[in-house]
Amino acid sequence: MLEVSNLNAFYGNIHVLWDISFTVKEAEIFALIGANGAGKSTLLRAISGLLLPASGTITFLGQRIDHLSSNEIVELGLSHIPEGRKLFTEMSVRENLEMGAYTKPAWVQKAETLKWVYEIFPILKEREKQLASTLSGGEQQMLAMGRGLMSRPKLCIIDEPSNGLAPRLVLEVFKVIKSLRDQDITILLVEQNVKHTLETADRACVLENGRLALDGTCQQLLDSEHIRKAYLGL
Amino acid sequence: MDTTRFKSKGFYIPGIITLIIFAGLVTLPLFGSLYNVILITTLLMYANLTVSWVLFSGLTGYMSLATAAFFGVGIYASALFLPITGAELPILVVVLIGGLASSIIAFGAGALTLRLRGIYFTIFTFGLVVLIMELLNWWELSVNKILNRYIMLVDNNYIFYVMLGLFVLVMLTFFFIRRSKFGLAMRSIGENEEAASHMGINVTMVKIVTFAISAFFMGATGAIWATKLSYINPHEAFKVLISFLPVLMAIFGGMGHIYGPVIGAVIFAYLQETLQTKFSEIYMLSFGVVLVLAILYMPHGLVGLIQKVWRRISGGKRVHT
Numbered sequence: 355m356l357e358v359s360n361l362n363a364f365y366g367n368i369h370v371l372w373d374i375s376f377t378v379k380e381a382e383i384f385a386l387i388g389a390n391g392a393g394k395s396t397l398l399r400a401i402s403g404l405l406l407p408a409s410g411t412i413t414f415l416g417q418r419i420d421h422l423s424s425n426e427i428v429e430l431g432l433s434h435i436p437e438g439r440k441l442f443t444e445m446s447v448r449e450n451l452e453m454g455a456y457t458k459p460a461w462v463q464k465a466e467t468l469k470w471v472y473e474i475f476p477i478l479k480e481r482e483k484q485l486a487s488t489l490s491g492g493e494q495q496m497l498a499m500g501r502g503l504m505s506r507p508k509l510c511i512i513d514e515p516s517n518g519l520a521p522r523l524v525l526e527v528f529k530v531i532k533s534l535r536d537q538d539i540t541i542l543l544v545e546q547n548v549k550h551t552l553e554t555a556d557r558a559c560v561l562e563n564g565r566l567a568l569d570g571t572c573q574q575l576l577d578s579e580h581i582r583k584a585y586l587g588l
Numbered sequence: 589m590d591t592t593r594f595k596s597k598g599f600y601i602p603g604i605i606t607l608i609i610f611a612g613l614v615t616l617p618l619f620g621s622l623y624n625v626i627l628i629t630t631l632l633m634y635a636n637l638t639v640s641w642v643l644f645s646g647l648t649g650y651m652s653l654a655t656a657a658f659f660g661v662g663i664y665a666s667a668l669f670l671p672i673t674g675a676e677l678p679i680l681v682v683v684l685i686g687g688l689a690s691s692i693i694a695f696g697a698g699a700l701t702l703r704l705r706g707i708y709f710t711i712f713t714f715g716l717v718v719l720i721m722e723l724l725n726w727w728e729l730s731v732n733k734i735l736n737r738y739i740m741l742v743d744n745n746y747i748f749y750v751m752l753g754l755f756v757l758v759m760l761t762f763f764f765i766r767r768s769k770f771g772l773a774m775r776s777i778g779e780n781e782e783a784a785s786h787m788g789i790n791v792t793m794v795k796i797v798t799f800a801i802s803a804f805f806m807g808a809t810g811a812i813w814a815t816k817l818s819y820i821n822p823h824e825a826f827k828v829l830i831s832f833l834p835v836l837m838a839i840f841g842g843m844g845h846i847y848g849p850v851i852g853a854v855i856f857a858y859l860q861e862t863l864q865t866k867f868s869e870i871y872m873l874s875f876g877v878v879l880v881l882a883i884l885y886m887p888h889g890l891v892g893l894i895q896k897v898w899r900r901i902s903g904g905k906r907v908h909t
Binding site for chain 2: 442454
């Protein structure tokens, strides 16, 4: 579904991504793990068209997307739920969701999609008319995810969804992510919460200092000595 | 969108008031004195600039100080195409030229600079005013050897009606853009540009197009305004104050509601006109005081204050969420 091969990217003169290659298969949860500054967010920015890679290719559904602008990429069916939610805080919950359906194909089926999103996150229906800034942290994360789903994506990039959430809510968020996969939405999940992530995802890769350190099924990674020492503290 | 607000009965009262004011304006030259016609033309001029400014800057959050540049380009269109003798083009065509020239410049300048954010964009737009003025100054003095250009005299009532027509157009544009999907995109850019691009919005395009629309009305307003000036030169056409006044008027009136910029512009411009004639020494000073008070005590402008008072009178039933 998504194929990244030999990707290199720079911030100015600084080489931040080194020869990254991985493949996300259809209807799976693929996790990207790494510490702060490992280059996760940069990689996501490159995939969603906010950063132009220096070399390498990104293919989505058989089409090269590394030279497309972010709005074109969204229209192809790739939705990016950004880290830190980035909600439109002065708009209502409903308006935030409607913004998510901005692309032409999504706008047509907006009402239908909205119903679906409200089924996944019933709390958003209750809060429909409230300003996004008045929601609690957990509700805001749900709104960010709901907004990302409004574009009817085939692949959903979710960046740090557990960031700043209470443990109970983290579990809930991961449950939703699993249910999305069960509805055939492919997920590229980026997380620092390694334990939960590896328990939720199907396959994963580990990014260290801008390089791909490991990849494999989550079970393989959970068994790997390196992961256990460096990320799980076992 | 704000559809709920418009659907409630609150929609009819402002609607009726708007109609009455509009009817009064259309018939003004029949019963009003010449002084009043000229005064209201001035108020409409400021209202046009302020609403055009809010159309771009108020919604997207990009603070533009290029108003004087577009207004001046409009004025210069008139100077070139409506000379005091031998004007060949109809006035309305020249107004259109003024508007189009401004929006073309806005399109180019926007394409170059709308990726700049915050203060950098503001500084650039201000630079644009000075840049165009100096270029024209050089062109007039060194190439054409002209100090001043004299502009055709136009009947005051005619100027008034063109200004009113532009006002109606800019208000309608503002009204429909605000309620459209495009307006929603603009607001989302104003709130969080990166998130807006994640939504699939072509943020650069939305910004450039809006900047050009806003510049069109500024240029057209300048072109018709020029016919009141009798003569102009680059320094007269590009007054930096014109860049700042719409910002102040918009803040004064409040940008949260469609009437805010209009009310702000009308009251502010009226104060300016009267203070300038009666207390010419202290009028700029009193402006400053009014503005400081407005920002301190009316963070949402006059309209915000009115809404607050209204809610208190009506028992606070409609709580603002």
